Amino acid sequence: MKLKFVAFSLGLMLASPVMAQAHSALFDCFDNGDGTIYCQGGYSDGSSAKGVKITVSDAGGKVLEQGQLDANSEVTLKKPAGDYFVTFEGGEGHSLKLDGKNIVE
Template structure:
């Protein structure tokens, strides 16, 4: 009887661990300079989930938010390119944020 209970506990533990791994997903976000004074960011998650509604923040060198918005129904966000150095933050929630430095955003 103890052997059967031990096997059930192990099986239940494996099921819980498998479910947790299946729910894990990483944020993905890339931004591109359109060459016309605008920047386009595209986002999503590694499990194929949409980024619709995910918040984005554009910050200046001091960390002040100069623009905020959200990914549209196509998981895109386009904005006017700020003057000088800036950082784009894709805020997919706790543990799911990405920061993109303006020096990494190219045409």
């Protein structure tokens, strides 16, 4: 039963925009259609995510690109060619990962 709850929570977290239940960090990305992706983040209390590191990695976990959320808690990054993931590196309890398949225009 516990496993089911964990699996359900994981399912929620993989949905987009992703949400860390305990600390309510939120993160989403969109495909700009021009070879770039646009990402934005924040917290459920409205506080800024300025400076949070955003990492683009391939399916094997290799880091392809990194950026930081700006004063408006957003950043534009290059879109990799193959399968990829984008991670909001918010620290323990705040890290959120998006599957590139869910990043659409």
